[in-house]
Amino acid sequence: MNWNRAVQVIAGVAVLLLAGSFPAAAQGIPQPTPASAVSAAPQSDPPPITREARGWLADLIKINTSNPPGNENLAAMYVSGVLQKEGIKAEILDVGPERSAVVARLRSSVVPDPAKALLLVAHLDVVPVDKARWTVDPFGAVVKDGYMYGRGAIDDKGMLAANLAVFINLKRSNAHLNRDVIFLATADEEQSADASVRTLIAKYWDKFAAGFAINEGGNVFTKSGKVQYIGVQASEKVAVNVAVIARGTSGHASQPTKDNPVVHLAAAVAKIGAYSAPVHLTAIVRRYFEGVAPLEDDEIAKWIRSMDTPDRGEHAQRVISEASPLWNSMMRDTVAPTILSAGVASNVIPAEARANLNVRLLPGDSINTILGDLNKLVNDPAVTLQVQPNAGLAAPPSSLESDFYNLICRVASREFAGAPALPFQSTWLTDSAQLRLHSVQAYGLVPFPLTDEDLRRMHGDDERIPLASFDKGVDVLNKIVTEFAVARY
Numbered sequence: 001m002n003w004n005r006a007v008q009v010i011a012g013v014a015v016l017l018l019a020g021s022f023p024a025a026a027q028g029i030p031q032p033t034p035a036s037a038v039s040a041a042p043q044s045d046p047p048p049i050t051r052e053a054r055g056w057l058a059d060l061i062k063i064n065t066s067n068p069p070g071n072e073n074l075a076a077m078y079v080s081g082v083l084q085k086e087g088i089k090a091e092i093l094d095v096g097p098e099r100s101a102v103v104a105r106l107r108s109s110v111v112p113d114p115a116k117a118l119l120l121v122a123h124l125d126v127v128p129v130d131k132a133r134w135t136v137d138p139f140g141a142v143v144k145d146g147y148m149y150g151r152g153a154i155d156d157k158g159m160l161a162a163n164l165a166v167f168i169n170l171k172r173s174n175a176h177l178n179r180d181v182i183f184l185a186t187a188d189e190e191q192s193a194d195a196s197v198r199t200l201i202a203k204y205w206d207k208f209a210a211g212f213a214i215n216e217g218g219n220v221f222t223k224s225g226k227v228q229y230i231g232v233q234a235s236e237k238v239a240v241n242v243a244v245i246a247r248g249t250s251g252h253a254s255q256p257t258k259d260n261p262v263v264h265l266a267a268a269v270a271k272i273g274a275y276s277a278p279v280h281l282t283a284i285v286r287r288y289f290e291g292v293a294p295l296e297d298d299e300i301a302k303w304i305r306s307m308d309t310p311d312r313g314e315h316a317q318r319v320i321s322e323a324s325p326l327w328n329s330m331m332r333d334t335v336a337p338t339i340l341s342a343g344v345a346s347n348v349i350p351a352e353a354r355a356n357l358n359v360r361l362l363p364g365d366s367i368n369t370i371l372g373d374l375n376k377l378v379n380d381p382a383v384t385l386q387v388q389p390n391a392g393l394a395a396p397p398s399s400l401e402s403d404f405y406n407l408i409c410r411v412a413s414r415e416f417a418g419a420p421a422l423p424f425q426s427t428w429l430t431d432s433a434q435l436r437l438h439s440v441q442a443y444g445l446v447p448f449p450l451t452d453e454d455l456r457r458m459h460g461d462d463e464r465i466p467l468a469s470f471d472k473g474v475d476v477l478n479k480i481v482t483e484f485a486v487a488r489y
């Protein structure tokens with residue numbers, strides 16, 4: 001019905017994804033790096049640069065950039081080394097102790113025109129792993145059953161390796177560019193803290209100023225072994241953390257008191273857990289649902305189309321929210337309790353108990369509205385809510401009318417057998433919000449067709465990328481960039 005209930009047929013996807021061609025790279029490509037080459041999936045025979053890209057991906061997975069602490073320096077040096085070997089001048093940008101980004105540029109002319117330039121963005125860091133829950137070494141880049149396993153295989157080292165392949169392909173083919181193409185590998189994306197793209201922009205903007213960017217953020221969604229649609233991210237939600245703090249009197253656990261903060265906190269969190277913010281469909285989400293309705297079964301399609309009607313709207317919104325956590329979160333602000341902390345000893349009533357709420361706001365919505373709602377709901381003078389530092393900033397959406405957006409949609413749709421490309425507002429964050437705040441038309445597309453199962457592993461255990469999807473994605477990304485940035489004669 002929808003992708004939460006769909007049975008995923010991985011083999012079907014693999015058959016579908018016959019590796020494409022790399023015309024520009026066909027001549028003059030050196031041998032793939034034997035040291036980093038990995039065995040090909042049995043179902044595909046990728047072109048040489050894609051094979052090399054698999055090797056770069058494997059090497060990158062093996063460099064542990066779990067954030068915190070990130071320590072992206074080694075990965076940055078690796079990436080810069082790959083570029084230097086191609087005769088591309090790569091610069092390592094310092095963003096903190098042991099933390100760096102990498103930038104490189106292919107020029108179209110002597111005088112750069114930043115407004116036209118295209119930025120290929122990916123991040124070097126990954127989320128940490130719970131090693132005991134993995135069935136393979138998370139930093140081993142193990143290839144098994146047509147997948148490459150490893151933290152970052154999808155998020156975002158897959159994209160990083162694909163960007164490298166596309167960028168190097170342009171260089172090797174001596175492409176005549178109509179705009180500068182800039183490669184950027186960022187740090188600290190997963191924490192969006194001091195070493196993140198914010199710092200990079202503040203310190204080094206001139207080195208990668210661009211009018212357009214392609215980054216992670218959107219997905220190629222599959223259903224029943226076929227690409228269902230391509231979500232091209234043009235906007236994203238905004239993350240804000242809120243502390244829930246319950247205060248009481250500490251004392252001996254043998255004599256319980258009514259103001260035990262553990263009890264007050266637990267009650268508050270239980271109430272917050274049941275909260276649902278009102279539906280607010282942004283322009284992009286409206287267009288998304290218009291496009292997705294015809295792809296769903298009749299029942300779901302009917303409810304999607306009823307969401308705006310006065311009589312059945314509310315019920316329709318409930319049905320659609322319940323049909324998919326992604327849809328639910330695209331339609332409203334959300335609040336997820338993520339951390340609980342209290343207590344110093346088993347026989348001591350603590351003076352304070354805390355929880356963290358991870359709030360995701362639709363761009364344009366205010367945290368104060370949510371705080372007002374939650375305060376009313378909790379209704380307990382012993383409990384306070386406190387917005388935490390490093391709250392995200394809402395960015396204006398990227399244009400759905402730009403040439404680049406249209407080109408991404410056209411090429412992706414063509415390459416994925418006519419599946420529609422839809423504008424997408426991600427519930428997750430990317431570096432693109434910061435770029436959009438600097439007037440970059442940034443679009444998100446992880447070009448690898450992925451099943452629900454694959455997507456769930458992304459910040460979870462046993463993250464893996466189907467090699468056939470990786471190969472196909474490298475090819476599609478190459479076509480998008482080539483058609484946008486290479487001059488035609």
Ligand SMILES: [Zn+2]
Nearest residue numbers: 155156189216
């Ligand atoms: Zn990511």
